Amino acid sequence: MRHASITGIGAYLPDRVVTNDDLSQLVDTSDEWIASRTGIRERRIVAEGQATSDMAAAAGRGALADAGLQPEDIDFLVVGTGSPDHIMPSTAAITQDLLGLRCGAVDVMAACTSFILALQQGTAMIESGRADRVLVIGADALTRHIDFTDRRTCVLFGDGAGAVVLEASDEPGVLGIDTGSDGSGAGVLVIPAGGAAMPCTPERVAAGEHYLKMSGGEVFKFAVRIIPEATKRALELSGLTVDDLTLLVPHQANQRILDAVAPRLGIESERVFSNVALLGNTSAGSIPLALHDLYTDHHLHRGDVLALVGFGAGLTWGAAVVRWMKEPKE
């Protein structure tokens, strides 16, 4: 059987660092409140004029270089994002042009779960023989949709992008993937205006309906339930158990969520990766950015079993169990 394996990884973070103290100049909050409730200390924010596709292309370029490939080697591009450059055209099409790829390209939009669904799509294309090499990118500039006068949301998010190259292989790299959605939770996390349901009007913009709205407690409960459930299902599909897991690499939304899932999965907190303190919630970027951090910090070894787990608006979720097939970074 044909398998898909990760052969390259890249990342991009905007230069601008915004600390909790910086945010306390804008809204009634404090470093103590943000750090104790979320674990976040700082985040990166896109520059004026910088788009999601710019970050996606930079991360994609890094992944191509790491895999030792040229743009013409890629058969398909999937960009997972919840903050596309435009409703039309797709961010993937713009990214394809920036990277000089000569292939089809599509966006996968599932908020913070976008990267896992993009990975699923790339894996399916390789396993079915439709493609030999797929570039999968997770990129978000969600701060563009944040109301920086709303202390309940503006402290949580940051911007960034990560990318992986998937290649056909005889050895199984991407193993079981479990994905799901429950649209009855659509109102829990939503940017109400700006789409076909509620086009932007001056009245709606004045009311701030083009900004992200979130029921924080609902997201918290959902995340703590779904991360262990989806992880266990993906492990089962892979013929593995929690004991086989080297590391859980969850979407980085909030340290308290990450702390709560370790005992629920029956693993030590050291086996739950976290970089939320420095990046905040980078949405579709967070899982590949986490992988990139692990790889560049020499924490990944050939044969390691990783569970990549996303969850977010929709409500949506996805867990992918991956056997890491690259040697540690030199």
Ligand code: ACO
């Ligand atoms: N600074 C100071 N006070 C704040 C802040 C802030 N930044 N934000 C909220 N508060 C206040 C509220 O106004 C409220 O005050 P009140 O009681 O006077 O009205 C009080 O703190 C408690 O508010 P809660 O919303 O109940 O705070 P909670 O303890 O639930 O923490 C949080 C909020 C951190 C958002 C939490 O609900 C959470 O972690 N939820 C998970 C959601 C998440 O991580 N979302 C990320 C995006 S979703 C995704 O990635 C899938």
